[in-house]
Amino acid sequence: MARKPNILLVDDDEHLRIAAGKVLKSEGYRVASAASGREALESLQEPGVALLISDLRLPDIDGIALLKQALELRPEIEVVMITGHGSIEQAVEAMRLGAYDFIQKPLDATALVKTVAKALEKQRLASENEQLRQQLQQRSGAEAHIGNGPAMRAVQELIRQVAATDVHVLIQGESGTGKEIVANALHELSDRRGKPFVKLSCAAIPETLLESELFGHERGAFTGANATKPGKLELADGGTVLLDEIAEMTPPLQAKLLRVLQDGVFQRVGGTRDIHSNFRLLCATHSDLARAIEEKSFRHDLYYRIHTVQIAIPPLRERREDIPLLAAHFLERFSARMRKEVRSLAPSAREQLLAHDWPGNVRELQHVVERAVALTDGDMVECVAFAPAPGGKTAVTASANGSSISIPLGTSLDEATKQLVEATIAQCGGNKLKAAQVLGIPPRTMYRHFSHPAELGHAATMAAP
Template sequence: MATRVLIVDDDRDTADFLKLLVEPRGDLARTASDAAQAREILRSWRPEVALMDLMLPDADGIDLLKDFKEASPETQVIMVTGYGSVPKAVEAMKAGAFSFIEKPVDADVLLVMLDKATEKLQLSAENKRLKEELRDHTSFANIVARSDKMRQLFHLIKSVAPTDASVLIHGENGTGKELVASAIHEHSKRKKGPFIKINCAALPSELIESELFGHKRGAFTGAVSDKTGLMELADGGSLLLDEIGEMPASLQVKLLRVLQDREFRPVGGNRVIQPNFRLICATNINLDAALGEGKLREDLYFRINTVTLAIPALRDRTEDILLLAEHFLDRFSGQHQRNIRSIKPEAAKALLRYRWPGNVRELEHVIERAVIVAEGTDITLDDLPPTIRDAERLPNQTGFVIPPHHTLEEIEKLAILQTLERTRGNKRKAASILGVYRPTLYNKLKKYNLLETQERAPRAQASAPPAPGPNSGAALGNPPAAPAPPAAPTFKPPVPEV
């Protein structure tokens, strides 16, 4: 297949000579005498290979090279340099040039370069095809994964989606609960209907009721017009109630009545509406604990929990980390018009070591940031945030052995204490090792009344008594006093927490 070759040189004799070398190969050649003409041809013709002079009348060749690599990363650029401009050509290589050749151009050398550039184009096209084929086998309804745990989840989604059963999705923040809910809808018989979603934790209780049920004009202060509720809008489709565990108790009663009677009235209205939607709920909290604490009605729980889908945390499916990272790299390289090709091995190792407390959402943000700040064509270790660069290995990061016969609260408190002791009070490192954000660690320290202890510790070390001197009891031959045993931690009454 003919390769499209653009020759950019203001010297007409050189341009014609290069064209005579290229065309007998069966390639298609066009010439441009300056950068402006080259950019115009790039937009309309998309050359696969460019032979580009370093010195142009209206632009620096390296600037034009950068424009080409941004607009068409797959174009292979061979820089043509004059005598004495080799350092400049090396700079061009760092900016993404495929190779460079000095003037006067050696025909045999140039033809070999063109063969290699064409071979690279073919390899890139094959690699892209294989990536797309791999993506077909490692994604399901926009969820990218290849781990056994996620494959099992995909199988469950395919099984439950065609039914009208209520589904409860459980997973930590950032695991992709909304994507799973969307996958259920897209594989259901309701896929042509609307997919309506609401986050129960994002709105005050009085607004959630109005959002769900709708209201009539004048039903309350501020109700200046009629409003159609999301339950009515979801008719014939699916309704996702995200963070269902945060729904106010008063609203839980009304939701239960709708699920039982399949009808409701808008706030302040008399018209009875009989909705026909499939209910999907999602939560990141332990609903069994919420039941025990009275935060969730038991009868509602059984109504929404016909089928439960648990999404594993990213740290529990490490084989998906690099696959997702490559997926995000491809997406953000195109979105931000950056020519980022791969993730360097050291950076990949750091991604695998990190515990990802924010799960897939955190990984997505980390890769987007890396694509933006990367100076070359690859993501390096320096392009990652310090918390990831400095992260320790996943297995047994804390070195904490779970003691028997303790409650979850006691174990959590011990883990925090031991990790802070290990990091010498460095809360940023402790949070990274424990796999939580620093604000979460501070909340735990407050909960267990450990903040003051941690703040006193440095002062206590600073004001510690000096080591025994020549006039101390030890110097006189008296045995040193035995150190006091460490005080046993005191624990609050156990309250299960997950």
């Protein structure tokens, strides 16, 4: 059985220390105690304490001062404050300064155990997120996006095996799975990494211009050709070419590409001079090329030419074990970009990510995490929102304590959260602290949604015995 973390309990009331210590020890925690702030700081000099539980009022220094010094000494520690009647404002200030939560006297054993478990779970998630960040830093920029589950480890191994060769590679997978990321990795791990990596989307360029983009053109070759322009194949000499969505290329242009791959030479549009270019070809598509061959929209001889090695990327719903690593990467990226301190996902948010079907795959995950970071005020993402299906009017059901409300897809995260919180407060008879417990969120999260001073005072009055 895993060893449970150490807890330091600080209060000048000996009876409270004994009673709370017995409750926590019965849950398997190792508990040390201190009767003053100075004793607590001495204990914190030694490593091992994961959670500090301290009264706001101590005989030598107040709990706020202890909180500040404890977090300076041990930034990774979690802190829960014990408050007496009339000290709610101080408790809220403590949470603003970094405390996880507060519990009120007289202590309730169930509330104490629940708060401790959640504080330590937050610490565990933060530690796990840091480990994920370290994993990302140890990997190359391209590989960081790929994943770390069994399926993607097999993809990574195949990438390493073929990267150093010059064989043509066909990368297949649903939209948003990361085909371009795999292509980036193939180029970065090859001997051609110091040479150009030229990308061309066959779906994004009109058919009439695709030939010119690929092979280049001479001046006067067609209306608007006012100057000679080299094509992508010519620019990629010595490097790598990625033809994305190659199934969108027309059969006549496929025939010209096939000739280049067979003979190693081509001519610009309107030109007569043979041009040689030493490039490696990577192709990507989300289409079923076997069906395209049957329908005669894709040449079978070109298929066999570009299909020397095939790398198939499984959709995200078939490799859910990669979601935490990918989410951590996007969380770190968007937090830095938005200058925020969002560091981890709450268990509820992680469960949402793991349960989603991800029709948009990694690209959808990226957008979901970006939206979550933009809408998060604290250091942890509490929940995430998914974009509605095109034209969809489906409602999702949010529930708390046995009751439920329906929220239409497309509702903003702020509005959906507001509806759920308000419904839960109503169910709890207006007691916001009780509603926070029902929702499984810290009271500070509740105060973030209802932060007017008058409402804080009303919540404190309702919560008072």
